[in-house]
Amino acid sequence: VKIGPRIGASIGAAIGPVSSAPVEASYALEKTGGTNGGWDAQAYSTETFAATVTLEFVVDNTVGDAYSVGLSADNPDANYTGIDRGLLQDNGTMYSNENGALVSLGACAADEVWSIVRTMPGGAISYQKDSVEQAAGTALESALLVDSSFRFTGDSVSGLRVTTASGENEITWTADGITVTEE
């Protein structure tokens, strides 16, 4: 009788983490509103991430597309210039995008997985294609939300995932001109 609670506590401590199912949270974003050709559609997260975080997405299409997906300390507007550390795809060329300053990372193709890795402490930024670094960005230590900006109707990304040390994270989206679908 006396040792029961101790055993229960011990078992609970041991089982707890093991029994919690990992979250699988993947999203597709597509521009369905706003002006076709204007940088006026966006989706961004309520959640912010203060620790090491990876944002990845799959390129759906390249022909004529123009969009940017990234991590930001704030969300001043729907334009891509408001994204602090992002990737911008423009008609088959991928760029790093730091508040509108674009640096070419080379050609991109459909089905490639591109990602931004922010490592803490220090806030180092890495822009990656298929888990291989293409360029280092400017470090940023702020808590970061997920941010995006889309230009043309029908432009889309899929497989968007936000991963931290605890696994994938469910995102609460605020969308303006963007249809967000949980995959």
Place this chain on the structure above:
Amino acid sequence: MTLAVNRCYITPKHSDGTVQVQDSDASFTTGRGVFTLGVATYYFPLPVGGASMFDIHLTHDAVIAITSATVETCSHAPSDVSDVSSVAGEWMDQDPSTAFVALVGATTTHTAGVVAVTAGNAGGANWQISGCPAARARLKVVVGTGGEVRVSFCGKD
């Protein structure tokens, strides 16, 4: 006959190798595939991908003056000859005297397939290339007065 390369917009490279970004303030409808070119030489690498026949469609605004727009081919490897090479003999002009280019625009003309545009009229040019076994192709555009263009490509086996 199959579609070797789906229709696509072509992103130009400045002669210094810089890849251009679509114009965010284009005057064309939607602006998709539209690039603003300054006074310089630009190269539009065409994804021929083995297509033996292909179509190149250039639309220009009324502001731009194009000194020349020329289809060029190359079968050397990209690792040896860049998309923006201007070394004599590396890229070959395709300018037969019998060339036909469809044109629209009062000041859009061609001579042996080389298109020129005098500023003042919007218009376009359309090259239809057949029987071309070259591994690579590009459209070289020399701009005299800056303006906007949209270039599309479609290839077939």
